[in-house]
Each structure stands twice: as structure tokens, then as C-alpha cells.
Amino acid sequence: MIRRRPLTGLLAAVTVSLTGSTVAALALPWFVWSTTGSATRMGVVAFAEATPYVLVKALGGPFVDRYGPRRISWVSDLASAAAMAAVPVLHALGVLSFGVLLGLVALIGAARGPGDTAKEVMVPEAARRGAVPLERATGLLGGVERLSGTLGPVAGGALVALAGEMAALGVNAALFVLGSLLVAGALPRGMGGAAPASDGGYLRRLGEGLALLRGDPLLLTLVVMLAVTNLLDAATMVLVPLWVYGAGHSPAALGTLLAVWSGAALAGSLLAAGVAHRLPRRVVFFAGFVLGSVPKYLVLLLDAPLWAVAGVFVVGGFGVGFVNPVIGAVMFERIPGPLLGRAQALGGALSFAGIPLGRLLGGAGAGLLGLAPVLALVGLVYAATIAVSGLRPEWRSMDRGQEREREKIPGVPAEIT
Numbered sequence: 001m002i003r004r005r006p007l008t009g010l011l012a013a014v015t016v017s018l019t020g021s022t023v024a025a026l027a028l029p030w031f032v033w034s035t036t037g038s039a040t041r042m043g044v045v046a047f048a049e050a051t052p053y054v055l056v057k058a059l060g061g062p063f064v065d066r067y068g069p070r071r072i073s074w075v076s077d078l079a080s081a082a083a084m085a086a087v088p089v090l091h092a093l094g095v096l097s098f099g100v101l102l103g104l105v106a107l108i109g110a111a112r113g114p115g116d117t118a119k120e121v122m123v124p125e126a127a128r129r130g131a132v133p134l135e136r137a138t139g140l141l142g143g144v145e146r147l148s149g150t151l152g153p154v155a156g157g158a159l160v161a162l163a164g165e166m167a168a169l170g171v172n173a174a175l176f177v178l179g180s181l182l183v184a185g186a187l188p189r190g191m192g193g194a195a196p197a198s199d200g201g202y203l204r205r206l207g208e209g210l211a212l213l214r215g216d217p218l219l220l221t222l223v224v225m226l227a228v229t230n231l232l233d234a235a236t237m238v239l240v241p242l243w244v245y246g247a248g249h250s251p252a253a254l255g256t257l258l259a260v261w262s263g264a265a266l267a268g269s270l271l272a273a274g275v276a277h278r279l280p281r282r283v284v285f286f287a288g289f290v291l292g293s294v295p296k297y298l299v300l301l302l303d304a305p306l307w308a309v310a311g312v313f314v315v316g317g318f319g320v321g322f323v324n325p326v327i328g329a330v331m332f333e334r335i336p337g338p339l340l341g342r343a344q345a346l347g348g349a350l351s352f353a354g355i356p357l358g359r360l361l362g363g364a365g366a367g368l369l370g371l372a373p374v375l376a377l378v379g380l381v382y383a384a385t386i387a388v389s390g391l392r393p394e395w396r397s398m399d400r401g402q403e404r405e406r407e408k409i410p411g412v413p414a415e416i417t
Helices: 003-035 039-059 059-068 069-092 100-122 121-129 136-163 163-186 202-215 219-247 251-278 281-291 292-300 307-322 325-336 337-351 356-370 371-389 393-400
Strands: none
Touching: 003 039, 003 069, 003 100, 003 121, 003 136, 003 163, 003 219, 039 059, 039 100, 039 219, 039 356, 059 069, 059 100, 059 202, 059 251, 059 337, 069 100, 069 163, 069 337, 100 121, 100 337, 121 136, 121 325, 136 163, 136 251, 136 325, 202 219, 202 337, 219 251, 219 292, 219 325, 219 337, 219 356, 219 371, 219 393, 251 307, 251 325, 281 307, 281 325, 281 371, 281 393, 292 307, 292 371, 307 325, 325 337, 356 371
16 A cells, blocks of 8 residues: 555546636636627637636646746645635726736636646656556546546536636645645655756757657647547537527536546446556557547537437547547657657647637637537547548557657657656
């Protein structure tokens, strides 16, 4: 049990912080919609949080390596808590204008970016300390991410329905504080320290991470595909609340849909933690993407009853639960330890780069064209992305289950590769 403490403590911190984030992901859009009735403003608020999240995540990797992921994680969570707590406080004082709200959610996004990266890059170290296979560790990480996605919408929907959006955001701030305390106090001494110092300044360290991603065909292809699908998923996260609201359902119904999706994904992630290392990665990866995308858009377009939509979300969530453990294992295997912070941050940020635009386009598109045409367009582009990406030859190296061949990559020191 003591040997597993590093991974257990880290997963607990991830669970708490991500649960808070998912509570806010439900409460903030509902607050904007209920007070303004504007789908466009919903998209603008989501854009205001996601844009600094992606930018700071991309640029913050060298700082994670230099100062250590443990320190960056707990500082980022405290900063997120302070900005989140300011929203209900200023609202109670009657001074929360739309511009001030945008500024606060931008601060939250900027703080969350490096904090999320810091927790992610501690996973390989926690797995080594606990003698846990990497794919099992990434499967468990995916599992707690899905658990947070299950608890957060249920708690958020219930809090919004019973106590209002501001109470939900107050709980979110408290969870960020708890996540910071777990990272600071629950992890073993010495875990999450700074990487060995490297030659050159900030820009050189950042360039080394970028050179690694550009020089590895599989990582580059993976990042590009995820950038497109994450853009479409971000648009969907705006469209689903609009579908729920337009169908006459309550915030609790939205929470239920998100919870059954995440609950099924949790089951898929936990199963992946036990069996993924025995399965062909490429088949699992693409099958999960297909199950988690096309059926969801079809059932929403058909304006099916809530129970049918929930059923499709169960199937889709289960399939998606197998995807992230595969992605995590591939990334951790192919990125050398000294570059993990900057390369992981850049890869994650580039794959998230379309999220701000996706949220903005989802809200604006629904406001201009209507919900059904945008749902159809997003579903068609999603299906085309999976089909075209699947034809790329780089995916064959995913099934090797081995670390990247240590060829020399221009721009990356030979002693690192």
C-alpha cells in the first residue's frame, strides 16, 4: 500500500481538481444562458477560458520542467481557486459585469493550463515508484478523469437546481483548494522535483520540446488529429446544453447526460487499465473514436427522447474510455523524461488549440443557423476526420508497444533522445 502511495495521492489530487472543473463547466454556461439568453455569449465565455488555457499550457512546459511539476501544480490550483471564488463574491456585491466575468474565467483558464500539465507529467514517476505498468497507470488516470466527469455534472446539476450557479462555483473553488493541499501534502517527499538543468534559456528549452514533436511522425499525426476532434468536441459541449434547454429539460437532465457519458467512460477506462496492454492499440483507438462520435450526433438530430439519448451516451462514453489510456501510454513512451514537461505541454496545448474556436463557433453557429444544421455539420466533419486520419501510415508504429526508436532528431540534444 505504501509503495502505491505516489500514484494514489496523485490520482486523488487529479480527481478533486477535475471534479471542480466539471462543476464549473456546467454552472458557468448555465449562468450565462439563464441571465442573458444568448447562445453566442455562452460561446464567448467558453472561449475566454479556453484560449488562455491553451496558450499558457503550451508555453508553460519549460517552467514545469525547471521548477518541478509538484510546485507548479499546487500553486496553479490555488490561483484557480482564488479566481473562481471571486465570481460569486462579485456577483453578490452586484459588480459582476460580463466583462469582469470574462476576465475572471480567463484567469482560471490561464492557471489551470500549467496545473493540468504538472499533474500529467508526474504519472510516469508515480508509476515507477509504485511498480505499476505504464498502461495501467494511464488507464487509472483516464478512469479518475472520467470519475470526475461523472461526479462533477451530477453535483453541478444538483447544486444549480437546488442552490443556484453561484453556490456551485463556490464548491468549485473549495475543490481547487483541496486539490492543492493533496499535491502539497499527500505525495511522498522528493516526488515531482525539477528536471536536471539544461543548457540554453527558455526559448531553447521550448524549441527542444517542439522539435521532438515535429520529429516523431506518430506524435505529430496524433496531435493534429486530436486538434481537430477536440475542436469538434468543444463545439458539442456548447450544443448539448442548447439541445437540453430547447427540449424543455432541466439543468439536472443536462447533468444526467454528462454523468452517464462520463460514468460509461469511467467503466471503459477501468477496463482498459486491466486489459489494454493485451489489445492492439490502433484498433482500440479508432473503435473508441467511432463509438464516441457519430451515434451521438445522430440521436440528437433525431430529437430522440431523453432515455434514448442517455443510452447512446452510455455506448459512446464506454468507447471513448479506451482512447485516453492509449494516447497517454504512447505519449509517455515516446517522450524522453527530461523533455516530458515541455513536450507534453506543447502536445497537449496543440491538441487543445481548436477548443476555444470550437466553443465560439458552436455557440455562434447555433445562434445564426440553428441547432440542427450545426449538429449535422459537426457530425459529418467528425466522421470524415476519423476516416481520413485512419488511412495515415504512421499509426502502424502505435501497435509496436515499444518506446520510440532513438534516432537523432534535429533540435533535440543527442543525450536526451
